[in-house]
Amino acid sequence: MALRCAAPGRVRWLARALAGSARLLPPAAAAAGPPGPARARPPQLSARFASSAGSGTEGPQRRVMVVRITSPFAWLRTRFYYLLIRLYFDQEFSIEEFTRGAKQAFSVVSKLLSQRKLDLLEELVSAEVLQVLKEKISLLPDSHRDALAADIDAIMYTTEGDVRIYYDDDGRKFVSILMCFWYLNGANLPDEVPGEAKVFQIVFGDENTKEKKHLLTANYEFQREFTEGAKPDWTITRIEHPRLLE
Numbered sequence: 744m745a746l747r748c749a750a751p752g753r754v755r756w757l758a759r760a761l762a763g764s765a766r767l768l769p770p771a772a773a774a775a776g777p778p779g780p781a782r783a784r785p786p787q788l789s790a791r792f793a794s795s796a797g798s799g800t801e802g803p804q805r806r807v808m809v810v811r812i813t814s815p816f817a818w819l820r821t822r823f824y825y826l827l828i829r830l831y832f833d834q835e836f837s838i839e840e841f842t843r844g845a846k847q848a849f850s851v852v853s854k855l856l857s858q859r860k861l862d863l864l865e866e867l868v869s870a871e872v873l874q875v876l877k878e879k880i881s882l883l884p885d886s887h888r889d890a891l892a893a894d895i896d897a898i899m900y901t902t903e904g905d906v907r908i909y910y911d912d913d914g915r916k917f918v919s920i921l922m923c924f925w926y927l928n929g930a931n932l933p934d935e936v937p938g939e940a941k942v943f944q945i946v947f948g949d950e951n952t953k954e955k956k957h958l959l960t961a962n963y964e965f966q967r968e969f970t971e972g973a974k975p976d977w978t979i980t981r982i983e984h985p986r987l988l989e
Contacts, residue, residue: 824906828918832908832969841965842901845922849963850895852979853926856880856988857892868979869966879988887987890930890959900925904962915973919966919980927956960985 828836848867855863861877868876880888904921911917964981968974982988 821903821906824908827908832916832918833975838903841920842903842922845920845963845965846898846901846924847895848965848979849901849922849924849961850893850898852963852982853891853893853961853984856982857888857890859888868982872980872982876982876988883988886931890928890932890957890987891984892928893924893926893959893961897927898924899927899958915968915970917966917968919964921962921964921981924961924963926959926961928959929954929956932957959987 825836825838852864852867855861856876859880861873861880864873864876902923904923906921907917907919909917909919962981962983962985963979965977966980967977
C-alpha cells in the first residue's frame with residue numbers, strides 16, 4: 744500500500760495495494776458500517792529466536808524465526824473466503840497484495856498513535872475506533888506509547904486472523920479481514936510486561952554491548968463495503984495492542 748502525505752496539518756494517503764487500486768475508507772463511511780457478527784479471536788502463534796554476530800563488513804546480523812501452527816480447517820476456511828471474494832466481489836483481489844498494503848498501513852498508524860497525532864488518522868481509522876483511541880492514548884505512560892510504534896523493517900511476521908463476509912439490514916455487503924502483526928520494539932518496558940511472546944537480547948561484539956528488543960503483537964481489522972456503487976475503499980475498524988493499549 745502506497746501511503747503519501749500531503750501538506751502539513753492535513754494528510755491525504757492512498758492505500759492502493761490493499762486490494763488492487765483500493766483506498767482506505769473515509770471516516771464518514773466507516774462510521775456507517777454495521778457491527779457485523781461476533782469477532783473471532785486472533786490466532787495463537789509461537790516463535791523461535793536466533794542471533795549471530797556476523798563476520799562480514801556489514802556488521803552484526805540478527806534473525807528471528809516465527810513459527811505458526813495453523814489449523815488446516817482454519818486455513819481452508821480463509822482460502823474459501825478469498826475465493827468467494829474473487830468470485831462475487833472483486834476479481835482482482837489478492838491476499839498477497841492486501842497483506843503488503845495492510846503491513847504498511849499498520850506501520851504508519853502505529854507510529855501516529857505513538858506520536859499522539861490522532862488527527863492524522865481520520866482518513867485511515869473509523870470514527871468510532873478513533874474516539875476510543877483518543878481516550879486511551881491520553882492515559883498511557885510514555886514507555887507504553889513508545890512501544891506502539893512499528894517500523895516497517897521491524898515487522899517480523901504478518902498473517903491473517905479471520906475473514907468475514909456479511910450483510911446489514913439494508914442489504915449492504917461487507918468484507919472484513921483481521922490482520923495480526925509481530926514486531927520488534929526497543930521501548931523501555933519492564934521485563935515482566937505480560938502478553939508478549941518473548942523478550943530477548945541480541946549481543947553485538949561482546950557482552951558489554953547489548954541491545955534488548957521486545958517482540959510485541961498487534962491486531963488490526965480492515966473493512967470494505969462491496970455494495971454496488973460503494974467506493975472501493977478500506978478502513979481500519981479494530982486496533983488492538985495487547986497489554987499496551989487496552
